[in-house]
Amino acid sequence: MLRIDRKNYNALRQHGEETYPHECCGVLLGRMDGEDRIVTSIARAGNTRTDSPQNRYNIDPKDLIRIQREGRARGEDILGFYHSHPDHPAHWSKTDLAEAHWFSCSYVITSVENGNARLTNSFVLRGNDEPDKSFEAEEIVVPKSESVDGVGIRLATRDDFAALMPVVNAAYEVETFIIGPRVNAEAVEEMARKGDFLVAEDANGRVVASVYVETRTEPAYFGVLAVDPAWQRKNLGRRMIEAAEDYARSKNRKTMKLTVVNLRTELPPFYRKFGYAETGTEEFRNPRPIKDGAQLHLIVMSKAL
Amino acid sequence: MAKIHIPTPLRQYAGKQPVVDVSGKTVGEALSDLVARHSELRRHLYTEDGKLRSFVNVYLNDEDVRYMEKEATPITENDNISIVPSIAGGRSPIIMRSHSRMSPSGACCCC
Numbered sequence: 001m002l003r004i005d006r007k008n009y010n011a012l013r014q015h016g017e018e019t020y021p022h023e024c025c026g027v028l029l030g031r032m033d034g035e036d037r038i039v040t041s042i043a044r045a046g047n048t049r050t051d052s053p054q055n056r057y058n059i060d061p062k063d064l065i066r067i068q069r070e071g072r073a074r075g076e077d078i079l080g081f082y083h084s085h086p087d088h089p090a091h092w093s094k095t096d097l098a099e100a101h102w103f104s105c106s107y108v109i110t111s112v113e114n115g116n117a118r119l120t121n122s123f124v125l126r127g128n129d130e131p132d133k134s135f136e137a138e139e140i141v142v143p144k145s146e147s148v149d150g151v152g153i154r155l156a157t158r159d160d161f162a163a164l165m166p167v168v169n170a171a172y173e174v175e176t177f178i179i180g181p182r183v184n185a186e187a188v189e190e191m192a193r194k195g196d197f198l199v200a201e202d203a204n205g206r207v208v209a210s211v212y213v214e215t216r217t218e219p220a221y222f223g224v225l226a227v228d229p230a231w232q233r234k235n236l237g238r239r240m241i242e243a244a245e246d247y248a249r250s251k252n253r254k255t256m257k258l259t260v261v262n263l264r265t266e267l268p269p270f271y272r273k274f275g276y277a278e279t280g281t282e283e284f285r286n287p288r289p290i291k292d293g294a295q296l297h298l299i300v301m302s303k304a305l
Numbered sequence: 306m307a308k309i310h311i312p313t314p315l316r317q318y319a320g321k322q323p324v325v326d327v328s329g330k331t332v333g334e335a336l337s338d339l340v341a342r343h344s345e346l347r348r349h350l351y352t353e354d355g356k357l358r359s360f361v362n363v364y365l366n367d368e369d370v371r372y373m374e375k376e377a378t379p380i381t382e383n384d385n386i387s388i389v390p391s392i393a394g395g396r397s398p399i400i401m402r403s404h405s406r407m408s409p410s411g412a413c414c415c416c
Contacts, residue, residue, distance in 0.1 A: 023395065023396065025392070027392075049393075049395075052395070055395045055396045056393070056394075056395035057393060057394055057395060058391070058392070058393040059392040059393070061362040061364060061369065061387075061389040061391070061392075062364070062367060062369070064389055064392065065364055065367060065387050065389060066367075068310075068387075077313060078312075078313055079313075081392050083394060085396040086396070088396040092394075093394070093395065093396050095394055095395040095396070096394035096395065096396075099360070099391065099392075099393040099394045099395075100394065101314070101360050101361075101390035101391060101392075102312065102313065102314045102390055102392065103314035104313070104314055105313065105314060107394070125314075129348070129349070
């Protein structure tokens with residue numbers, strides 16, 4: 001099993017998006033824990049195959065020596081390597097196997113379609129020698145919602161509705177162009193008929209953040225992202241978004257959509273950081289009254305999951 | 306004595322050590338000393354006719370010995386030799402076309 005934290009997992013996938021349509025490559029560093037590989041850092045490497053970078057990669061051994069030396073200083077070992085397959089499945093090719101010589105190391109491959117990272121798979125090089133070497137599929141474990149500050153994220157139950165409403169309404173007070181609270185009991189019930197709420201609770205079981213996700217049809221949708229003002233600026237918003245995306249992926253959704261009110265000009269750049277791009281606009285259809293003169297519409301943003 | 310850094314996949318054949326002290330005046334002598342002390346390493350580093358395997362890169366400090374004097378490259382006591390198997394790959398199989406096959410009219414058939 002390969003354990004890697006979300007930050008490094010996202011980073012190796014993003015590397016492939018940045019080098020698209022060329023293959024990216026890099027090194028996985030960390031330590032062994034019995035049979036498991038625990039990745040604690042990744043290091044980007046340059047692809048020396050400038051003659052054919054769209055379907056070949058090669059890490060300069062000189063880069064590797066430097067990366068190894070720097071890793072050693074941090075007490076890290078080389079656990080394996082990662083590279084990308086532009087517009088090609090996240091599976092090892094004959095070339096990958098022919099050129100693999102680091103036995104017991106993980107080879108992580110990400111398919112990048114049209115510039116978007118799709119699947120990431122890992123394979124361990126088994127065998128003792130060239131004639132009998134083979135790749136064996138390895139499970140990648142990316143811990144969900146690491147318990148930083150003792151905060152855990154889970155699916156909400158009906159019992160959480162009363163607790164999440166004040167959190168949502170406090171977070172949305174900033175939308176002064178709409179009159180009245182963001183949600184009431186009836187609105188929450190209606191949303192719960194079409195989707196699910198995820199909540200984050202602190203070590204005392206108090207709800208401190210929530211997000212609404214629809215996963216039953218394509219595209220998936222998330223909205224009403226709210227973090228208790230006292231818990232903002234602690235990356236909790238990021239964790240809620242990632243939890244919503246993971247949840248949608250677990251339901252086999254391929255695309256995630258969100259909408260933001262045009263007057264919230266700070267939001268599109270915020271969501272762009274998470275890989276969302278503006279894909280259109282929609283009418284603002286909401287029963288709540290709007291302040292006089294406010295012209296509202298929704299900006300639609302999307303991302304491939 | 307000079308040091309040879311052993312890559313992770315080969316440490317099991319070098320008594321699990323990441324670094325081995327070796328004696329010798331050249332890279333070749335240092336490697337011979339290494340496989341003399343750890344004979345299991347020989348087949349992983351060398352082909353049957355005694356040549357270094359093509360995917361085994363040997364670095365003296367930070368330079369590839371292929372661009373120096375290969376195994377005849379001289380070394381000193383404080384040198385660090387690194388064995389670094391190649392890391393490479395790609396998404397399609399290698400397609401070898403034979404340019405020596407010509408169609409009767411003399412034109413190359415693969416372009």
